[in-house]
Amino acid sequence: MIAAKVADLDQTLMALADPTRRAILQRLSQGEARVTELADPFSISLNSVSKHIRILERAQLVQRRRLGREHILSFNSQPLNAASIWIETQRANWTARLEALDRLLQTQDRTAGKQSNQKEML
Amino acid sequence: MIAAKVADLDQTLMALADPTRRAILQRLSQGEARVTELADPFSISLNSVSKHIRILERAQLVQRRRLGREHILSFNSQPLNAASIWIETQRANWTARLEALDRLLQTQDRTAGKQSNQKEML
DNA sequence: TTATTATTCACCCTTTGAGGTGAATATCGA
DNA sequence: TCGATATTCACCTCAAAGGGTGAATAATAA
Incomplete structure (x- = not known):
């Protein structure tokens, strides 16, 4: 199991x-x-x-x-499964976070009409 | 690069x-x-x-x-990529081999009409 | 200036990994 | 039976990981 x-x-x-x-x-x-x-x-x-x-x-x-x-x-x-899942989970977390940040920045751009540096909020 | x-x-x-x-x-x-x-x-x-x-x-x-x-x-x-690729490659190798073995065994069953133990040929 | 805070540096100790060598064990083949 | 083969056991060395403590460094805050 x-x-x-x-x-x-x-x-x-x-x-x-x-x-x-x-x-x-x-x-x-x-x-x-x-x-x-x-x-x-x-x-x-x-x-x-x-x-x-x-x-x-x-x-x-x-x-x-x-x-x-x-x-x-x-x-x-079989033990490779857990290893693989761990790695993919972290990558997914990270990617999801970057994408959320990206959306946030685009919203701000539209609202304020100013250009922003993506790195700033990291 | x-x-x-x-x-x-x-x-x-x-x-x-x-x-x-x-x-x-x-x-x-x-x-x-x-x-x-x-x-x-x-x-x-x-x-x-x-x-x-x-x-x-x-x-x-x-x-x-x-x-x-x-x-x-x-x-x-980024370094997780190489780790992930290594693990997935081994899993793919192994899975491919098992499937090939499976096909082989099915062919033999059809030809000889006898039942065989999958573990035998490993 | 002087504390306080954030972090690392310089050591110490214990465990374990990675390699080696030589002997022991177990099985095969003649 | 007896030599060869397959593998491990027992022991040794060296380096590094993982933990600790106390002092050093650097920057903030009072």
Whole structure:
């Protein structure tokens, strides 16, 4: 039922704030992979990649399934929803405010017939 | 001309990965405010808020303008664009892949007339 | 001029991330 | 059984985040 808490969003965004982890996710968004496969493109140690994966798991952006000695990782896009919603909400707030301000300024222009600097009222 | 580098995205997402900073941005998305005003709702020290603001500035999510002794902070939504695009791209990749897989499975069902478990091929 | 207000600077402390190395564990293949 | 492969565990180092306190700076107000 997806009751995303504030701390979940923290973990999600923190997990995304690293280029290695974003690359791993990008890879996984196109299909499952093993740890070694994920580590391959990077110059860092397998161990470091393993740690990145753990952080992604903690954020629930990645799921793990064991197949013998291999660990198969798969992408889970669900936590991205909350992140996306947060960002879009702020953008919408901001845009709405700018538009309201714009309308206000235009009304004043019509009433007073004088030109005004948009930045003044910010 | 907006050449968003990887490191910029790092900074943006890292700045967003803290509840205090998200609250500050949410407040600023509805209009400018001074440092003290921003610090007001929080139990942490003014100094800590000041540091959070600096991190938001570094990520260019907040701009500062000095008016006498007061520092007026304003929201800048521009860095959110790259973050939003990254997230939506991954979701689109993933969704597209799932749909392609779905079509494949339906084709096989028609051909072989047998039921298959969607998870099997993941 | 002198308080008061707004904000930052300079430190301190603790936790955690990001990287490394070497050993441990578990499974596969011959 | 035994060596190779896949992955993690335990430990180390360094840098930075997030919190704090007290002093410094700058501007307003009395």
